[in-house]
Amino acid sequence: MAAGDRSPSxxxxxxxxxxxxxxxxxTDQACIHHHPFYYxxxxxxxxxxxxxxxxxxxxxxxxCEERATGExxxxxxxxxxxxxxxxxxxxxDYVYYCAGTRxxxxxxxxxxxxxxxxxxxxxxxxxxxxxxxxGTTTLSGDDRYWAVPVRxxxxxxxxxxxxxxxxxxxxxxxxxxxHPQFHPTDHTLLRYAKGFDERIWVVNRDGTGNRLVYERxxxxxxxxxxxxxxxxSREIITTRWPRGCIGIDVDTGxxxxxTDxxxxxxxxxxxGTLMCADTVxxxxxxxxxxxxxxxxxxxxxxxTRSSNEGKHxxxxxxxxxxxxxxxxxxxxYAPQHTHPHPSFSPDGRLVVFTSDCGGxxxxxxxxxxx
Numbered sequence: 459m460a461a462g463d464r465s466p467s468x469x470x471x472x473x474x475x476x477x478x479x480x481x482x483x484x485t486d487q488a489c490i491h492h493h494p495f496y497y498x499x500x501x502x503x504x505x506x507x508x509x510x511x512x513x514x515x516x517x518x519x520x521x522c523e524e525r526a527t528g529e530x531x532x533x534x535x536x537x538x539x540x541x542x543x544x545x546x547x548x549x550x551d552y553v554y555y556c557a558g559t560r561x562x563x564x565x566x567x568x569x570x571x572x573x574x575x576x577x578x579x580x581x582x583x584x585x586x587x588x589x590x591x592x593g594t595t596t597l598s599g600d601d602r603y604w605a606v607p608v609r610x611x612x613x614x615x616x617x618x619x620x621x622x623x624x625x626x627x628x629x630x631x632x633x634x635x636x637h638p639q640f641h642p643t644d645h646t647l648l649r650y651a652k653g654f655d656e657r658i659w660v661v662n663r664d665g666t667g668n669r670l671v672y673e674r675x676x677x678x679x680x681x682x683x684x685x686x687x688x689x690x691s692r693e694i695i696t697t698r699w700p701r702g703c704i705g706i707d708v709d710t711g712x713x714x715x716x717t718d719x720x721x722x723x724x725x726x727x728x729x730g731t732l733m734c735a736d737t738v739x740x741x742x743x744x745x746x747x748x749x750x751x752x753x754x755x756x757x758x759x760x761x762t763r764s765s766n767e768g769k770h771x772x773x774x775x776x777x778x779x780x781x782x783x784x785x786x787x788x789x790x791y792a793p794q795h796t797h798p799h800p801s802f803s804p805d806g807r808l809v810v811f812t813s814d815c816g817g818x819x820x821x822x823x824x825x826x827x828x
Contacts, residue, residue, distance in 0.1 A: 459515045461535040461569040467528030474760035476743060477827065481760055484523055484810075484821040485530075489513040491821050492812040494544050495594045496723045496799035497639055497686040500810045502550030505803060507566065508810065509533075509546040509553055510821045520544055520553050520564065533564050536571060540583070542592040542794060547601045554597055554604055554621075556582065561595075561606050561619060561626075574604070574619050575626045581609045588768075588792050589651065590614065590636030597621075598645040603663060605648055607635035616650070618663055629665035642689045642728070649687065649694055649708075654778040657682045658694060660708050671708045672696075681776035684723050688749060689730040695749060697721055700739065700774060703754065717747050717754025722771070723799050727806040732826075734759060734809050736798035738766045744800050744809065744824070760824045763815035768792030795819040802826075 468486040473479070485491040490513040493500040501508050507522040514521075518541040520534040538558040545554045552563040559582055561575040583593040595606045604619045614635040619626040638650040646663045655676065661668040671694065674680045685696035693705045695716055702718035717724075720742075721735035726749055733749045735756075741763075745756035770777045770790055782788035796819065798811040808823050 459519075459532055459535075461532055461564070461571075463532045465530045467523075468530065469523075469528055474824070476761050477758050479760045479827055480825045482823045484508065484823060485510065485512065486820060487512065487514045488818050490518075490795050490819045492541070492795040492819055493799070493801060493810050493821050494546065495542050495592070495637070495794075496684075496725050496801050497637075498545055498594070498596070498801070499548065499804065500546065500801050501803050502546055503548045503804050504550055505805065506550055507531075507546070508821075508823070509544065511539075511541045511544055520555060522553075522566070533566060533569060534571065536562070536564075540593040543595045543606075545595050545597045545604070547597060548599055549601050552601075552621075554595065556593060556595065556606065558582075561604070561617070563621070574621065574624055575606070575617065577608050577610075577617075581611075584609050584614070584634065584636075586790060587794065588790055590634050592636070592794060594637050596638045596640050596648065598640045599642055600645055603640070603645060605638050605640065605663075607638060607650070616661070616665075629663065630661060630668055632659075637685075639687060641687050641692075649685065651685065654681065654683070654776055658685055658696060658706065671711070672706050672713070676779075679775035679779040681773075686724070686726060688726055689728055691730065695724060695726065695733070697724060699771070699776075703733075703735075703749075705749070715752055715754075716749055717756065719745065719747075719754070719756045721745070721747070721754075721756075723797065725800055725802060727802045728804060729806060732802075732806065734800045734802065734826075736762060736764075736766075736800055736811065738768075739772045741766055744798065744811065746826070759809065759827065762798040762811055762813045762822075764798050764813040764819075765796045765815075766798075767796040 540556040543556040641647040681699040703716040724735040743761040744759040747754040
């Protein structure tokens with residue numbers, strides 16, 4: 459298989475047994491599939507394509523479903539693609555990704571690959587399979603700037619690439635840089651994650667204003683994880699596992715309750731009016747909730763029945779505070795393609811998620827119920 463190859467639709471639609479929601483399985487091959495990370499877009503803004511990663515060629519490659527026809531289209535033919543670095547452009551012209559030590563993009567019409575930056579003899583990502591080890595990247599909402607964390611020895615460098623000129627610069631160095639995200643409308647502002655003990659940071663695109671925005675309760679071994687910007691605000695909503703979500707105003711430091719259920723990967727629609735989260739320990743499927751009413755009462759959207767690998771989530775505190783993690787005698791096993799990672803479509807009418815309920819991870823869409 460090669461970039462530009464097409465194959466027939468693999469879609470099948472069924473009704474969720476719990477809620478009656480219409481669910482569509484997009485992929486159906488005996489291999490790993492998954493969409494981009496949960497707070498990143500899986501679609502271009504016009505929703506012409508649904509972008510996903512498939513291992514059907516024997517390695518990770520970028521594919522898309524062309525929504526007008528249902529056909530599946532291979533977009534890359536690229537060794538060493540970092541599966542969770544994939545970020546579709548909002549305009550739909552490109553998909554951005556890292557491959558080896560290169561930062562690349564592919565044209566969705568011509569399938570031409572362009573290298574925007576070459577980082578040299580570096581490891582690119584931290585060791586492991588979670589957090590900064592995933593190698594997620596972020597593209598500004600105007601498609602102009604692409605921010606890429608790069609691991610170099612014992613430090614991480616935060617590169618910002620100008621997608622128009624190809625110029626790039628390091629805006630900061632830190633002991634860890636993971637899960638970055640541009641603010642939805644202020645393209646001069648980013649958030650990113652460090653370690654569990656100092657998780658949520660913001661920085662300006664030029665490297666100024668780098669600061670921690672939330673001090674966790676270390677005595678209570680509070681676990682702050684899985685954060686994202688709330689559109690229309692300067693607030694970051696984050697999981698306080700397993701006790702729900704809080705909102706943090708990055709300017710005032712004000713903290714508010716958002717919800718109290720076990721929201722695992724909470725994502726918000728572009729209007730900032732509705733959130734969806736997968737769940738684990740217990741798995742009660744995808745849940746919708748209001749991010750603004752201070753209650754966040756969940757209502758079921760659909761079941762995922764994914765295996766949700768990661769026993770360290772079965773806890774009432776941050777497991778990385780435990781002595782076995784500190785001593786290095788316990789390791790995380792949490793393959794990310796087993797996590798649903800719900801993500802809204804640009805119009806807010808669909809949620810895309812991944813599930814390995816059938817033995818292999820497949821990409822699904824579910825219609826949002828009102």
